[in-house]
Amino acid sequence: MAVRALRCGTLFDGTGAAPIRDALVVVTDGRITSVGPAGSRADATGMETLDLSGRFVMPGLIDCHSHASIVPGQGDQLGQLCRGPVPQALAATRNLRRDLAAGTTTMRVMGEEHFVDVDVRDAIEAGVIAGPRLLVAGRGLAANNAHGRALASYDGVDDVRRGARENLRRGANHVKIFVTGGVSSPGPTPTASAYTREEIRAAVEEADRVGTYAAAHAHGGPGLQLAVREGVRTIEHGALATDEDIALMIERGVWLICTFGIFMHPTGIEQGDGHRPAIMDKVHRARRVVADNFPRHLASGVRFACGTDSMHGLMPFELQTLVRFGVPPADALLAATRWGAEACRIDDEVGTLQPGKRADLIALDGDPLKDMAALTRVSLVMKDGVIYDGAHGG
Numbered sequence: 001m002a003v004r005a006l007r008c009g010t011l012f013d014g015t016g017a018a019p020i021r022d023a024l025v026v027v028t029d030g031r032i033t034s035v036g037p038a039g040s041r042a043d044a045t046g047m048e049t050l051d052l053s054g055r056f057v058m059p060g061l062i063d064c065h066s067h068a069s070i071v072p073g074q075g076d077q078l079g080q081l082c083r084g085p086v087p088q089a090l091a092a093t094r095n096l097r098r099d100l101a102a103g104t105t106t107m108r109v110m111g112e113e114h115f116v117d118v119d120v121r122d123a124i125e126a127g128v129i130a131g132p133r134l135l136v137a138g139r140g141l142a143a144n145n146a147h148g149r150a151l152a153s154y155d156g157v158d159d160v161r162r163g164a165r166e167n168l169r170r171g172a173n174h175v176k177i178f179v180t181g182g183v184s185s186p187g188p189t190p191t192a193s194a195y196t197r198e199e200i201r202a203a204v205e206e207a208d209r210v211g212t213y214a215a216a217h218a219h220g221g222p223g224l225q226l227a228v229r230e231g232v233r234t235i236e237h238g239a240l241a242t243d244e245d246i247a248l249m250i251e252r253g254v255w256l257i258c259t260f261g262i263f264m265h266p267t268g269i270e271q272g273d274g275h276r277p278a279i280m281d282k283v284h285r286a287r288r289v290v291a292d293n294f295p296r297h298l299a300s301g302v303r304f305a306c307g308t309d310s311m312h313g314l315m316p317f318e319l320q321t322l323v324r325f326g327v328p329p330a331d332a333l334l335a336a337t338r339w340g341a342e343a344c345r346i347d348d349e350v351g352t353l354q355p356g357k358r359a360d361l362i363a364l365d366g367d368p369l370k371d372m373a374a375l376t377r378v379s380l381v382m383k384d385g386v387i388y389d390g391a392h393g394g
């Protein structure tokens with residue numbers, strides 16, 4: 001039995017409780033077995049102890065929307081997805097190591113070709129490569145003329161069912177469906193639905209039948225509303241969501257997964273596709289609409305979590321943006337931990353530092369509740385009780 005105690009300067013456990021000063025976390029065989037003030041565990045003196053007494057310790061970050069193989073700053077994201085499986089797996093290996101080093105211990109991957117995400121997830125679990133724990137979608141379901149279409153398209157109810165079933169057979173954890181247009185590709189307005197009601201419902205049913213859920217790429221408007229009414233669990237992006245869209249999401253208990261960096265950060269779409277006016281017009285519009293609407297949306301009561309959408313290592317930017325839009329810092333940390341776990345339906349395993357949960361945690365130099373920039377100073381990453389050692393990749 002491997003037992004280790006962590007002496008924490010400040011502990012933010014992700015439950016919503018006030019941070020504990022001078023706390024002790026005990027990890028046994030990869031799971032947390034006790035959490036509390038350091039003085040409360042007299043038996044801790046005999047344990048192997050890791051001294052994090054000058055640090056801020058919190059649950060590992062949960063990136064609810066990314067793609068392992070893509071780097072937006074390289075441009076043409078769909079073109080990147082269409083490369084062969086070997087370059088994709090190699091790119092994913094590099095990108096995911098960066099995510100883990102920056103504190104992301106769990107990531108939901110929202111579409112890859114060749115089932116690279118399934119293989120990479122399994123390679124991480126087997127200890128072959130280092131990376132966050134992955135929840136994967138396999139191929140994103142997209143209509144022939146829609147945003148998100150990479151190597152294959154799925155048209156008509158039967159085709160959507162076939163695509164969903166193939167993904168699930170290959171080991172996908174959830175189903176991803178592209179409902180509206182996107183910001184990173186030219187083409188139709190990002191609010192109309194590329195899929196019919198029946199097609200969306202088919203994806204939701206297939207996911208539901210095997211005990212998982214569907215996630216919809218949707219920016220807002222009629223497409224977003226159709227996806228919500230047909231029963232998707234999460235709306236991805238929602239950059240052009242109206243107050244009416246958000247009200248419907250609140251009514252149906254649907255999660256909003258915010259992805260700001262990809263269109264707001266200078267190394268995102270702007271760097272990769274900045275020379276394409278058809279894309280940059282959309283980026284500029286999304287930035288304007290989000291800056292106008294998100295302070296309201298995020299205070300509306302809609303449940304939200306965060307994703308980098310392939311901006312590897314940039315979860316801090318997502319949280320800094322939440323705070324800039326008026327979210328209290330403690331809530332921004334919850335969005336990246338417990339709420340993310342709830343959105344991804346893995347809150348029985350991760351998202352908080354409580355007895356029974358996996359020992360996924362990070363230590364920061366500085367207090368992100370005072371200055372969110374502290375989240376860029378990750379000095380320790382532990383996943384399943386194992387300390388990630390960046391220098392050795394394991």
Ligand SMILES: [Zn+2]
Pocket residue numbers: 065066067110309
């Ligand atoms: Zn995405």
